[in-house]
Amino acid sequence: MAGPILSSGVRNNLLTLQQTTAQQNVIQNRLATGKKVNSAIDNPVNYFTSMSLNDRSSQLTGLLDGISNGIQTIQSASKGIDGITKLVQSLQSTVKQAQADAAQNRPTKAGTALANAAEAAVTSKSLKDIALDKKIVDATGGTAATADGATATSSGDLGIAAGAFGNRLAISVKAGSTTYTASFDGANTTVRDVVNEINKSGIATAFVDEKGQLNVKGSGSDDVEFGIGNAAPASAAAADITAANAAAVTAAGTGGSNTAIGFLAADATAVGAIKGQTITSAVRSNLIQQFNDLRTQIDQLAKDSSFNGINLLQGDRLSIVFNEKTGTNQTKLDIQGSTLTADNLGISQAVNTQLAGFFNFQNDSDLDKATAALTSSLTSLKSLSSTLGSNLSVAQTRQDFTKELSNVLTTGADNLVSADSNAEGASLLALNTRQQLSQTALSLANQADQGVLRLFQ
Numbered sequence: 001m002a003g004p005i006l007s008s009g010v011r012n013n014l015l016t017l018q019q020t021t022a023q024q025n026v027i028q029n030r031l032a033t034g035k036k037v038n039s040a041i042d043n044p045v046n047y048f049t050s051m052s053l054n055d056r057s058s059q060l061t062g063l064l065d066g067i068s069n070g071i072q073t074i075q076s077a078s079k080g081i082d083g084i085t086k087l088v089q090s091l092q093s094t095v096k097q098a099q100a101d102a103a104q105n106r107p108t109k110a111g112t113a114l115a116n117a118a119e120a121a122v123t124s125k126s127l128k129d130i131a132l133d134k135k136i137v138d139a140t141g142g143t144a145a146t147a148d149g150a151t152a153t154s155s156g157d158l159g160i161a162a163g164a165f166g167n168r169l170a171i172s173v174k175a176g177s178t179t180y181t182a183s184f185d186g187a188n189t190t191v192r193d194v195v196n197e198i199n200k201s202g203i204a205t206a207f208v209d210e211k212g213q214l215n216v217k218g219s220g221s222d223d224v225e226f227g228i229g230n231a232a233p234a235s236a237a238a239a240d241i242t243a244a245n246a247a248a249v250t251a252a253g254t255g256g257s258n259t260a261i262g263f264l265a266a267d268a269t270a271v272g273a274i275k276g277q278t279i280t281s282a283v284r285s286n287l288i289q290q291f292n293d294l295r296t297q298i299d300q301l302a303k304d305s306s307f308n309g310i311n312l313l314q315g316d317r318l319s320i321v322f323n324e325k326t327g328t329n330q331t332k333l334d335i336q337g338s339t340l341t342a343d344n345l346g347i348s349q350a351v352n353t354q355l356a357g358f359f360n361f362q363n364d365s366d367l368d369k370a371t372a373a374l375t376s377s378l379t380s381l382k383s384l385s386s387t388l389g390s391n392l393s394v395a396q397t398r399q400d401f402t403k404e405l406s407n408v409l410t411t412g413a414d415n416l417v418s419a420d421s422n423a424e425g426a427s428l429l430a431l432n433t434r435q436q437l438s439q440t441a442l443s444l445a446n447q448a449d450q451g452v453l454r455l456f457q
Contacts, residue, residue, distance in 0.1 A: 037417040057409035059324035070320035077312035080305025111262025115212035127212035176222035312337030
């Protein structure tokens with residue numbers, strides 16, 4: 001059955017009203033969804049481009065979690081280095097405490113008295129002054145070692161006999177690997193001259209005490225050897241015991257020479273020099289355990305500096321991915337960790353004796369080595385900390401960049417499909433007005449058609 005026949009005016013107004021309603025529905029949908037492109041039908045280019053941008057933004061956002069974990073892993077290692085640095089500084093303090101006790105830890109040897117009460121009575125001098133003023137070489141000459149006592153007119157001598165090179169004398173002082181030698185004109189050399197020369201060596205000090213005994217004390221904690229003699233090595237080019245050839249004076253000083261200055265033959269080593277024995281320091285001994293405990297904490301702290309199962313201080317490898325691509329197009333940061341231990345830092349254990357590969361806390365030289373090792377350790381830690389800091393800066397920069405890029409991509413996608421609520425609202429208002437006008441026009445058209453009815457009234 002055919003529908004009603006509408007007049008041209010009614011039909012045109014009805015079509016306009018239908019179009020207006022359709023446009024209202026579109027705009028209302030845009031306002032409801034906030035998008036001007038809701039499907040590929042609306043705008044295929046913008047729709048699919050927006051989807052691509054949103055997908056990449058979503059992938060980058062997903063990578064932010066991995067980047068954040070990487071940053072925390074680096075920071076965890078960095079905090080570990082900070083802690084280890086403090087431990088090394090504590091080790092330095094421990095070594096300094098041990099070094100501060102060095103004055104009580106010196107190898108010392110005291111000889112027998114070089115003066116006696118009878119000489120003091122004759123000269124009216126102290127035993128110390130009598131001993132210091134005595135000459136070394138036998139004043140009466142000859143090869144026999146005859147000591148002459150001090151008198152009112154003579155200072156006396158120790159009776160060392162003149163050797164093949166006359167009255168020339170030499171001393172040798174050795175501490176650890178350092179040897180000091182000096183030569184004298186023995187005819188006028190006194191005990192005071194020998195004392196002064198030993199004090200010049202820098203590796204030992206000497207003095208005559210109130211008992212008239214010659215004391216030799218090391219400046220460091222290495223065992224000290226001292227010898228005096230009046231014969232040069234057979235290879236000497238001249239009749240003078242110079243610093244160059246006096247290194248063998250300890251051999252010349254066996255027996256009589258050392259005995260003459262107050263050191264017994266029983267005190268002599270195989271090469272004829274007396275050997276002062278190191279005094280064990282109780283303070284240093286007590287610091288050994290403290291040093292080793294701190295050293296152990298370095299290893300333990302390094303083991304605890306992990307995050308999410310990765311520890312850059314135990315040689316683990318960290319990889320932080322920065323983009324969504326794969327293969328050669330993928331950008332990432334690879335960080336190879338280091339195995340951080342006290343041994344790797346060059347910090348040896350402390351002991352109370354001389355052992356290879358350990359720090360002997362009773363030895364000044366070893367304490368100096370420990371100080372140097374700890375300083376080197378701090379340098380290594382600073383270098384490692386700087387490397388981690390550089391990597392951390394890269395990771396944080398990429399994190400900020402990824403956030404901003406994701407925001408740019410999302411904004412770009414929204415610009416392609418999002419509706420302008422102000423513009424759409426204005427359009428809807430205009431369409432509502434048009435709808436009202438169309439409805440009025442349609443009503444007027446109907447009234448025109450109704451005019452035909454009047455013909456039948």
